Amino acid sequence: LAGGKMLQIKRALHALNPAEIANLLVSLPPRERMLVWEMVSPEDDGEVLLHVPESVRTGLIRQMDTAELVKAAEELEIDDLADFLEHLPETVTQQVLKALDADDRARLERVLAYEPDTAGGLMNTDTVTVRPDVSLDVVQRYLRLRGELPPHTDALFVVDRYGAYLGALPLDKILTRAPEELVANVMERETPAIPAGESAHDVARRFESADLISAPVVDAKGVLIGRITIDDVVDVIRSEAEHNMMSMAGLTEDEDLFAPVRSAMSRRAIWLGINLLTAFAAASVVGRFESTIAQVTALAVFMPIIASMGGIGGSQTLTLMIRGLALGQVGRGNFRFLIGKEIALAAFNGLLWGLVVGGVALYFFDNGLLALVACLAMLVNQLMGACSGVLVPLLLKRIGVDPALAGSVVLTTVTDVVGFFALLGLGTLILL
Amino acid sequence: LAGGKMLQIKRALHALNPAEIANLLVSLPPRERMLVWEMVSPEDDGEVLLHVPESVRTGLIRQMDTAELVKAAEELEIDDLADFLEHLPETVTQQVLKALDADDRARLERVLAYEPDTAGGLMNTDTVTVRPDVSLDVVQRYLRLRGELPPHTDALFVVDRYGAYLGALPLDKILTRAPEELVANVMERETPAIPAGESAHDVARRFESADLISAPVVDAKGVLIGRITIDDVVDVIRSEAEHNMMSMAGLTEDEDLFAPVRSAMSRRAIWLGINLLTAFAAASVVGRFESTIAQVTALAVFMPIIASMGGIGGSQTLTLMIRGLALGQVGRGNFRFLIGKEIALAAFNGLLWGLVVGGVALYFFDNGLLALVACLAMLVNQLMGACSGVLVPLLLKRIGVDPALAGSVVLTTVTDVVGFFALLGLGTLILL
Structure with a gap:
């Protein structure tokens, strides 16, 4: 972005529509983003701001002075303006309202009376x-x-x-x-x-x-x-579909891939902190069986296998459930079929891969009882993963927690804890 | 679904549009689904079939005889008919083509000449x-x-x-x-x-x-x-957004939550099998350090913590990258910023949570060197998670593999292997 290229970029920007400019801005690291943002022509400012995710928008708005913000607001349709005003400082909002004529102000206030995620908040007042x-x-x-x-x-x-x-x-x-x-x-x-x-x-x-x-x-x-x-509506559909995927990794659908390090830090750290707590729960189970591990160290080798396979199996069920709940396909009427089906699948997979793991145990450690322990632990944890995959999102939904956000944390805690407990507990019973 | 209720259901079905009927069918277990499907009025059949996911469609089509299929096909618009024909047995396709008049047949053949996932395959020929x-x-x-x-x-x-x-x-x-x-x-x-x-x-x-x-x-x-x-286009947008989420759990966006056990079995089993192979890789690292674990069993307690935290941190980066790649936001120009930012975040989180884990190690095991090992392993694995989160999807994309499908398998293999290697390797070096 050297000096000589400025004019070229400016010309290229003119050929793009606001959504394309927004996409370009989102793909730029913070410093370049600000440089390009200053080159966007003022009549596009408003629409571009609406097309970038909220996290990016905040940064761009901070860069603008009040006059620019008022100008950007004036270029927008009423429904977009209503969205836009939500993200402005109160003083600027007042100035924008003053700059509107009485008719537009009345129409704007009608839209602002509704929550942004309702039909009233989505609507435009330009009916004929x-x-x-x-x-x-x-x-x-x-x-x-x-x-x-x-x-x-x-x-x-x-x-x-x-x-x-x-x-x-x-x-x-x-x-x-x-x-x-x-x-x-x-x-x-x-x-x-x-x-x-x-x-x-x-x-x-x-x-x-x-x-x-x-x-x-x-x-x-x-x-x-x-x-x-x-x-x-297309925006709603895309952001709902992305919400589930992003939530499962503890992110929001507004997450900015190119956010400066500082602004991404706290949210990521909190998510890891929550997961650390759940990892401690799993570790404490292992801690209880330290003496078993000391006597049969081979059990430690099977720990990651049993735990991760339970998590993977459960996650498949969980992902299907989260989408099914979002699309309104899961209800009281089909719950029994669902859990029956997932348990049957888990029993099949648990036995199949349990036998494989048992075979491996037999081959490498030449220990039939160890093989039996590994096989049983796999079966138990697959069944547990399937049950949690169905029940965890339903319970979370009932208590008002977003299953997409908390589901995988709870599920993997369950499969880790149960996996270790099954493996080490059965090991203690059968091998010692 | 007792006999007396049939009439009621039939009446309720008449009040629904094809998309709503499709959604109802998708939410039903196989047996009930077939019962309701038979009650759907023939002129809706075609459109309903287009609104259900492919996996459900196959089952419904199997239930219909040729005359019904031809009738359903006749009710469709050309672009929808082209989609529909792909899912029919060859003999039925021939009969449908025969049933069309020459004009419609010519238009249909124009659409069929293009791949379904191109503009030509999406288009309708009814231009004025x-x-x-x-x-x-x-x-x-x-x-x-x-x-x-x-x-x-x-x-x-x-x-x-x-x-x-x-x-x-x-x-x-x-x-x-x-x-x-x-x-x-x-x-x-x-x-x-x-x-x-x-x-x-x-x-x-x-x-x-x-x-x-x-x-x-x-x-x-x-x-x-x-x-x-x-x-x-809305269908394309939704299925693309869902594709990423479903792929990350080894599922397809067409997956049927209510599929009979048998049809879901093989795909789920394969996914678990692939993950078992990667779990063996991680387990073999643990196997190499069996004697270390026998001497310091406390290390086994920290194994799940280090591995899962690396996986969680890396998954956040990976999820952002997968969405960024899908939206075309990641390229050569911003790669360096991206990896720098993710490494900085990982270093911060690795140190922060490494110190916490070290503190816990100190408290419960009263062993300063063990604390040091746990802290360093956490830092190393967070950094590894971040690098894999950025690099794995880029490399997969370069070799033509869908990052959403294979990304998390590869990533967690890396974080498991590196996590165990760092923890047990450092443990061997420092503690023995």
Whole structure:
């Protein structure tokens, strides 16, 4: 990023859309990120900020002065602006609100009244509405007068004179049906209105299952207050799917791969600290059997095998359960089938790989009883892994803890503790 | 699912859309799944089959006779039909092709010519095209004659008389611009055409970054051959995001939580078998130090702590890298920053938790040298975890292996082997 290249970069930036610029910024180490950020043209600033993960956004916003922030905010659509305001210091928020005209301010406040992870928080207020008792011809004349439609408008919404939602009027119907037909006869009544309080998760499921592009949002009285478009829903879908994967490693889906060391430090350290506590639990089991190990050191050789195989088997079940819970596929009705199936699988795998491990024990240590101990410990720990894989996420969910976040810590603690206990305990019973 | 309830279920099924029925089927154990599947009305069969994961689909298709399959196929759009045909036995495919009219067969063959995970495989052939030299008024009269537009049509495509793609004509432009304007003056030239060979992954990134709803697909000569709509892209986005998480547990994103035991057995067993091999590698390190363990059994207590902490630390780095690689954020330019940052984090965490573990060793075993060994082993293994977390996915990618699938196996093998080697090796050097 030497001086001479600045102009080249600036030109390249102009060719990118905000999402692409955001992706570039996310891929840059902190120092380069700030340099490039200063070169982004001010009218893109707002949208770029919305496309980067929260952790990156904070750093970029810190770099901007109030005037720049107000300018960036002015370029945004209402729903995006609402998201954006959440991340600004209070003083800047006040200035942005002042800079808006009364109409926009009222619309913004309507969106801000809802939690960001609800339909109300996702919605945009730029709906175009028509009455049911006019003809398509009138609608079309109105549209021509009105000029350009908001982006991602695939349908107008039909409301009565109190603003209550009646149905959707897709653009292609206006174009393909006879001009003299009434809106009431052409509109689609089955397009469901989404209650403003519905969770973003449910909204995403709804869009996915009905292949929606936009959908109306209504308040408790059925009055149309906005619409949700697919582009915002795609963000929800991606971040939900990533949430599970990142949580399983104790990270958030907003984690910044290129965060400065200092900001990543505390969260990573805490996660390792939690895992250290659970490792102590496993180690203390080993500690209880120190005298057994002193007499049969071969048991120490099998410790990592039994423990890790239990963890791997359990993790497979756990991963399936976490996704199943997220997609709403696991419930009381199929629990019994599920646990039965996972136990059957674990019994099969436990026996199969237990016999292999027993065979290895027999070959290298020439000790039939040691082989029996290793085989039994493998079977016990596979069964334990399967049961924990099913039960741990269900129990965590019941007590309100995110199974994706805490599931693998709890599961591997169980499989480590049980694995060591089975191996060393059986060893003490059978070998001494 | 007693006899009396059948009617109730049948009625409930009628109220669900195909995606919802698919979700219900996925949540059912095999026997109940087949019962409900028989109650789904034939005109929904095709779409339901497309919404269930591949593993479930195979089971459902096996249940249907040829006549039912042909009927289901007839209800589908061309792009969906192409997907569907891939999963049918060859004889049924032939019969479906025979049942289609010549026109549809030609369109279907165009889609089938492309790999399913490319733009050509994702596309639908139901484009509505217009010429650039006509007025909007003419376009509108044509649309009214033509009648209903294909679902998710937000734009018509403008082509020259050889069929080459020129631009997009959004429906809202037809509605809001003056009727006498020419298509050529109104159309959007910047809407990019997607080459048919582009990967589904790149198509998804393109839709996400430009917030597209539909996009034209062209062949090598620039001739418009179809369009891709956002609903198909959403499926790609979800399955890619889930792919990483499922792969890390040795599962596929198609894995069926409620699969019968037999069909889940072989894949799970293979994954455990691979992991057993790597566990043997770690165990063989322990085996080399059997005499050290016999003399200082306390070392066995610290084995699980050092190994698991290395694995956890490395997995955090690995998870970030896998997502970064999937999103195209990791490259040559930022590699050096990345590895430097991860090493710095690991050094900090290794020292911090090494000192804690050393303190515990001192307290319980009253042995300063043992404390030193545990602390150093922790530091070494954290550093190793961080380096593997960065390097393993990059190397796997270079040799063409999916980092999400093989990454955690390789990483934990490294951290187990190095962890045991550091702990027991240092123990041999310092304590004996």
